[in-house]
Amino acid sequence: MKTCLLSIWRVIDPIYFYFSRLTLIDKDRKSVFRVRLTKYKGHHVVLSDGTHIRKNDVLVKIHLHNIKLARELQSIESAVRKGIIIYQKVYQSMPILLDYINNHKKREKIKGIIGITMLDKGVERLGFDVVPPVNPFYRCFKKMTHLPILYLTSRPASLRQIPNSSYLFISKEKLENTYQKKD
Template identity: 35%
Template structure:
């Protein structure tokens, strides 16, 4: 990615951060930003059979695209890009679990939910996947993510052209129970890990 473009994106990202309710899990070290809100959408059933219904409290997760773009600078190989993203998601999930565990509203939160085109390979990490309705909001989000894909991806122009068939917009989600079981402090203590 062009260094000047990356610099401009960084300035815009700072403004965007100040204008939204998104919060960093760990700025400069975690690929997720989050916001606590009421879920609006169809009923979701997670792989561990937990149910997230319209109106339930969730932690909405957003991949910090600018941060990921800085990590990808100079990476030209598509496989390396995918592996880099997967590694950073895996490294970020324990901190996300810790963040949720420390929240005052922890007991009310039903799970984590995000919307992304980067959904391949997330099921082994504990996520469930479903389609999203193509209303005006998701059409706008798809357009925005297509723009980001073109900027970040080493072969972005071609990937955008194959978007509809190979990389549709999907909802990814995980129950609170699954997140804490797989990535929470007690699990990492049991495995001899540390925070």
């Protein structure tokens, strides 16, 4: 059943990619991120480095390339091993994300990065701040939209075991300080 759904997802993903206005951040496709610029519409957030994220600030919204990851993780049974691989791939993608921002025509306006995920364990080590969404309806909506991804990438779980989604933020300055290539 999962194999069939993955095949359908492979067909639907390019359509989603097109309509969501996502961009690949590297030509050789080593990154697990697809991104788009967005204006933040949430509540005021103060990040751990003191950066204030306010309504209408320009952020780079990151999306994990889930179909790419699902294909790579399909044969791995261990949830711990899957988590380690995802962590490593995100870590390797962060300098590519920084290069993308530094070469973007709107780089001066970009204040930081935002993502939303159920995979928020260990992301602090990557430099992200984890912020739970305030709106209960939005939390429920995101839980439901993440359900197919959870089904395809892990063992079946009861609805009560579905983790809540969290926002991930990192300021542009913290991204630079953490992932700037040392020459």
